[in-house]
Amino acid sequence: MDSSLLQSVSFYAKRPVMWGEFGRAVVNKFRDPVPDERGAATTSCHQAAVPKQEALEELGIRLVDVTEFEQYQDARKRLAEKGITIAGAADSAFLYSICQQLKPESVLETGVAHGMSSLAILLAMNATASGHLTSIDMPYRGSTDDSYVGQAVPESLRSRWSLLKLPDRRGIPRAIARGASFDLVHYDSDKTRSGREFAYPLLWEATTPGGLFLSDDINDDFVFLEFAEKVGVSPLIWAKSDDNSYAGAIAKPV
Ligand SMILES: C[S@@+](CC[C@H](N)C(=O)[O-])C[C@H]1O[C@@H](n2cnc3c(N)ncnc32)[C@H](O)[C@@H]1O
Numbered sequence: 001m002d003s004s005l006l007q008s009v010s011f012y013a014k015r016p017v018m019w020g021e022f023g024r025a026v027v028n029k030f031r032d033p034v035p036d037e038r039g040a041a042t043t044s045c046h047q048a049a050v051p052k053q054e055a056l057e058e059l060g061i062r063l064v065d066v067t068e069f070e071q072y073q074d075a076r077k078r079l080a081e082k083g084i085t086i087a088g089a090a091d092s093a094f095l096y097s098i099c100q101q102l103k104p105e106s107v108l109e110t111g112v113a114h115g116m117s118s119l120a121i122l123l124a125m126n127a128t129a130s131g132h133l134t135s136i137d138m139p140y141r142g143s144t145d146d147s148y149v150g151q152a153v154p155e156s157l158r159s160r161w162s163l164l165k166l167p168d169r170r171g172i173p174r175a176i177a178r179g180a181s182f183d184l185v186h187y188d189s190d191k192t193r194s195g196r197e198f199a200y201p202l203l204w205e206a207t208t209p210g211g212l213f214l215s216d217d218i219n220d221d222f223v224f225l226e227f228a229e230k231v232g233v234s235p236l237i238w239a240k241s242d243d244n245s246y247a248g249a250i251a252k253p254v
Pocket of ligand 1: 090118138167
């Protein structure tokens with residue numbers, strides 16, 4: 001057996017919570033590839049998008065750039081010292097501003113990686129002395145150390161944080177069973193069509209009426225646009241820093 005296959009087998013064997021993910025990966029290997037929707041979905045998002053400033057105004061917030069804060073930059077430095085560069089992160093400034101100004105009492109995020117989005121949300125909660133964040137991400141396959149996930153968040157900010165180191169299919173039902181509902185939900189984990197199709201309805205159901213459901217990278221496929229149509233709410237869509245990646249929000253009617 002070659003060493004990377006051996007590593008992979010050993011990773012899954014030691015983590016029963018990941019056996020379902022392993023099974024899904026094996027089944028997907030033998031299935032027909034899922035059609036690539038990204039090009040067409042990006043065009044649709046582009047047509048529906050408003051400028052980011054307009055999205056902020058619609059949500060009633062002004063942008064505060066948390067990435068310039070000392071604690072955020074320190075976290076970046078600590079990661080850089082370990083040779084970690086941040087890729088695929090959500091819009092931390094957007095998340096900080098929403099949490100700092102709308103002051104959601106309960107927030108749920110899926111997809112933590114090193115923890116930069118969690119850090120932004122927790123910095124806002126620390127500033128307002130309110131709120132609790134529940135985050136979900138699964139153990140990293142490339143890492144033998146399960147403290148890898150969320151490592152950017154310093155000890156001093158963890159009292160308002162519950163981190164569930166589980167795949168979405170276990171973590172989302174667990175988080176929902178723990179907390180009655182969430183005023184703000186941010187989806188940034190499994191970007192496959194089936195992953196979104198599993199998660200969005202559960203997360204929407206768990207969003208407080210009057211709360212906000214946010215999703216990152218909504219132009220990977222049509223699931224977000226289809227979902228907004230299904231729940232009958234016109235989504236707010238904006239381009240992140242470049243035109244190739246869109247985020248979206250659906251406000252849950254009261
Ligand atoms: C783009 S990163 C999250 C970035 C983070 N929100 C930030 O802005 O710093 C996506 C994360 O989703 C996680 N992920 C992907 N599929 C998942 C699944 N099925 N269950 C749980 N987490 C998953 C990955 O492990 C990865 O850490």
